[in-house]
Amino acid sequence: GAVVSQHPSRVICKSGTSVKIECRSLDFQATTMFWYRQFPKQSLMLMATSNEGSKATYEQGVEKDKFLINHASLTLSTLTVTSAHPEDSSFYICSARGDQPQHFGDGTRLSIL
């Protein structure tokens, strides 16, 4: 069964809306979670590393004020896409690692109209 749960699986919303995506590790604690973005026909690109109890580390070119990450507990990290625009439409994937190889959520397909 899934060890990383991501919700929602799909979001369609209007431009200017803020969208929150949740990532939960099931049955294990994850001090570190990762957020990836994947555009059509491309590979996964790391956006940020989420650390429990501290600020996230963002990759170069990722706006931290636009992609807000909160890792308030050892089993939950959230990604909020603020004031989303059509160019933010993408497939967002989180992952977490306990004492097993890194596991990934099933992704959230975000469509901004």
Next chain:
Amino acid sequence: DAKTTQPPSMDCAEGRAANLPCNHSTISGNEYVYWYRQIHSQGPQYIIHGLKNNETNEMASLIITEDRKSSTLILPHATLRDTAVYYCIVRVGGYGQNFVFGPGTRLSVLP
């Protein structure tokens, strides 16, 4: 993390073994070889990993050459549901480190 090279695409007949190669000639002694796959519109799924010994689990076998510069993922009896993009990733073990995904190999299992 070491860079990997994989063929962009491969075909395999259903029921036959699928052998997916990966080159990682600059791998370091403490770097593992991981394989993941991504079925369309889903998150990556862990398959197998190894350091230097060959590994086998219920999904696949991993063959690592003695010099560790290349490896092969073997799906012994491919099914249509194995059609996916397969990623070979090398990285050190330990917590808190992300995976760097290359373009992978798009495996098409044909009926």
